[in-house]
Amino acid sequence: MNKKNTNNNFKTDFPFFKNNPDLVYLDTAASSLKPQVVIDAIKEYYEQYCINPHSQDYQLAIKGNDIFEDTRKIISKFINSNENEIVFCPSATFAFNQIAYGLEKYLQENDEILLTNLEHSSLLLPFYRLIKTKKIKIKFFETNNQGVITIENLKKVLTPKTRIVAFANINNSLAIENNTEKLTNFIKDYGQKYLKNNDWVFKNILVIIDGTQSIAHTKTDVKKWNIDFFAFSGHKVFGPTGIGVFWGKNEWLNILEPLILGGGMNDCIETNGRFSLLASPTRFEGGTQNIAGVFGLGAAIKYLLSIGMENIKNHQISLKKYALQQLTKHLSNNIEIYSDNINSSNIIFNIKNVFAQDVANFLGTQNICVRSGTYCAKLLSNTLNTSATIRVSLYIYNCKKDIDLLVTALKKGINEGGDFLNEFF
Numbered sequence: 001m002n003k004k005n006t007n008n009n010f011k012t013d014f015p016f017f018k019n020n021p022d023l024v025y026l027d028t029a030a031s032s033l034k035p036q037v038v039i040d041a042i043k044e045y046y047e048q049y050c051i052n053p054h055s056q057d058y059q060l061a062i063k064g065n066d067i068f069e070d071t072r073k074i075i076s077k078f079i080n081s082n083e084n085e086i087v088f089c090p091s092a093t094f095a096f097n098q099i100a101y102g103l104e105k106y107l108q109e110n111d112e113i114l115l116t117n118l119e120h121s122s123l124l125l126p127f128y129r130l131i132k133t134k135k136i137k138i139k140f141f142e143t144n145n146q147g148v149i150t151i152e153n154l155k156k157v158l159t160p161k162t163r164i165v166a167f168a169n170i171n172n173s174l175a176i177e178n179n180t181e182k183l184t185n186f187i188k189d190y191g192q193k194y195l196k197n198n199d200w201v202f203k204n205i206l207v208i209i210d211g212t213q214s215i216a217h218t219k220t221d222v223k224k225w226n227i228d229f230f231a232f233s234g235h236k237v238f239g240p241t242g243i244g245v246f247w248g249k250n251e252w253l254n255i256l257e258p259l260i261l262g263g264g265m266n267d268c269i270e271t272n273g274r275f276s277l278l279a280s281p282t283r284f285e286g287g288t289q290n291i292a293g294v295f296g297l298g299a300a301i302k303y304l305l306s307i308g309m310e311n312i313k314n315h316q317i318s319l320k321k322y323a324l325q326q327l328t329k330h331l332s333n334n335i336e337i338y339s340d341n342i343n344s345s346n347i348i349f350n351i352k353n354v355f356a357q358d359v360a361n362f363l364g365t366q367n368i369c370v371r372s373g374t375y376c377a378k379l380l381s382n383t384l385n386t387s388a389t390i391r392v393s394l395y396i397y398n399c400k401k402d403i404d405l406l407v408t409a410l411k412k413g414i415n416e417g418g419d420f421l422n423e424f425f
C-alpha cells in the first residue's frame, strides 16, 4: 500500500481532482490520470537535467542518462524481461507499426496472420497495410461471449500457414484477462508440430501481445507467457503521453528492420551508402528520445508498485461489484450491460432505445467523464451486435461515490429528462 496513502483515498495523489473537484473521471481506459510524483519527475528532468543522453561528455549528462537507463531496468523487471529488450518508443501504436514493418520482409505468399474482432486499430491496421505489399491473409478468430479467447477458438483457425497470432491480454472493451500463457503454449505446440523447420525464419508461430490495457491491471510476465512481442503506452499506466514501450525477444529484435533511422542508433556510416546499426535496444531508438517521458514513466511504474497490483485488483473488483449492484438495482428496466464479469474493470452498457453517444454527452453535462462508441476497436460491433456502447472504466482513484453520482445522473436522464435526446438537444 502506498505509504502516504493509508486511508485508500488515492484521489489525494492526483492534482487532477484538486483542479477539477466536480468531475467524476470514469475514462481511465482512454488515459489514466497522473499522480503528483509523475508530474514531479517530468519537472525534475526539465528543471534539473535538460540533457540529451546522447551527450556523454559531462557529469550532468551522465547522471541524466543513468536515470534514463535505470527506467529501462525498472520496466524490464516489471515485465520480467532482459534489460536490452526494452525499447522506448512514442506509444503502443508506434510499437505495433514497428513490429509489422520489421516482420514484413519475412512474410511469404499465403502466410496467415490471426487477429480478433476486439483488437484496437493500432494492432489491426499495421498488419492490414501488409496486405497491400504481400499476398498474405488476415484471418479473424472468435472469442467467447465474455470476449475471452479459448483454445477451441484457436483450434478453428490455426493452420500450418499461420505465422503470427496477435491479441490483447486485456482488450479495451469487455476487458477480461486472457490466459495468455496457456494460449501461447497451445499456439507454440501447434507451430512445433505443423511448421517445418525451414518454413520460415522464425521457426515457430509468433505471438504478439497488446499489453496497453493490461499493464495497469495485471502482472505482466513476458518470459512466463512465452510470447515474442509485447507493447504498451505509458499514459495508460499513470505515465505521460508520448512514451511507450516495445518489447521483443532479443533474437527477433536483432533482425528486425528499424522503422526509424537517425542519430544514436547507428554504428558506422560510409560514403558508399552503407551503414550499420547498433544492437538492440539502441538500434530502435533513433533520434532524441522523449527523455522527460521516460523520467515520468519510471516514476509511474514506481508509483504503481508502491500501491501493489493486488491492491489495484481488489479495489477494482469491489468497485465493479458495487457498480453492477447499483446499476441493476436502480436502472434494471432501462440498462443493458454487456460486461457483467467482476474481473473486468470496465462496464460496457447501453441505455435502452437511446444512442450511446447521446448518453455519454448527457453524462458529460453532469460532470461525468465516460467514453462512447467502439473505442478505436471498430470491429467490436461484430461481437457485441450493436453499433455503439458506453464505457465506464474504473481504477484505483475511483470510489463508491463516483458510482453513486453516475447512477444518479443516469436516473436523471431517464426520469426527469423524459429521454436523453430531449434532455440533451
Ligand SMILES: Cc1ncc(COP(=O)(O)O)c(C=O)c1O
Pocket (backbone or CB within 6 Å): 029, 030, 091, 092, 093, 094, 120, 122, 123, 168, 170, 171, 172, 210, 212, 213, 233, 376
Ligand atoms: C488495447 C489498446 N491497444 C492499443 C492502444 C493504442 O494506444 P496509443 O493510442 O497510446 O498508442 C489502445 C489505446 O486506447 C488500447 O486501448
